[in-house]
Amino acid sequence: xxxxxxxxxxxxxxxxxxxxxxxxxxxxxxxxxxxxxxxxxxxxxxxxxxxxxxxxxxxxxxxxxxxxxxxxxxxxxxxxxxxxxxxxxxxxxxxxxxxxxxxxxxxxxxxxx
Numbered sequence: 362x363x364x365x366x367x368x369x370x371x372x373x374x375x376x377x378x379x380x381x382x383x384x385x386x387x388x389x390x391x392x393x394x395x396x397x398x399x400x401x402x403x404x405x406x407x408x409x410x411x412x413x414x415x416x417x418x419x420x421x422x423x424x425x426x427x428x429x430x431x432x433x434x435x436x437x438x439x440x441x442x443x444x445x446x447x448x449x450x451x452x453x454x455x456x457x458x459x460x461x462x463x464x465x466x467x468x469x470x471x472x473x474x
Contacts, residue, residue, distance in 0.1 A: 372438065373418065379444070380414050417441050 387396045388404050395401060405411050421434045428434070453462045 369422075369435065376414070376417055376438075376441070379441075380411075380418075383410065383414070413440055413443070 383405050384402050385398070386405070387394050387401060389395070390400075390404075395404070417438050417440055419437055421437065424434055449462065449466050453459045453466075456462055
């Protein structure tokens, strides 16, 4: 448990950084790349991605006080797995060696299983 909390809070910090970077990520609007900070912020706030990211950051640590330490309370963090799939998809599309990316992804799936 001594090791769990620092890892847990570092993951929270990484999630906060991810949200901060999402505010600065451009998007396509009718085929035109939008890089205006105000428009990027509004687009992110109005997307389902923002709500999923907020779900991952629910302060469920307070439930540890009443329920005790239950790692199941952290299961909302698994909702962010969509970012991994998005990363794999983009990497496969934009690399010169898509078969290498597919092979590494397949090996990853096999190791997880």
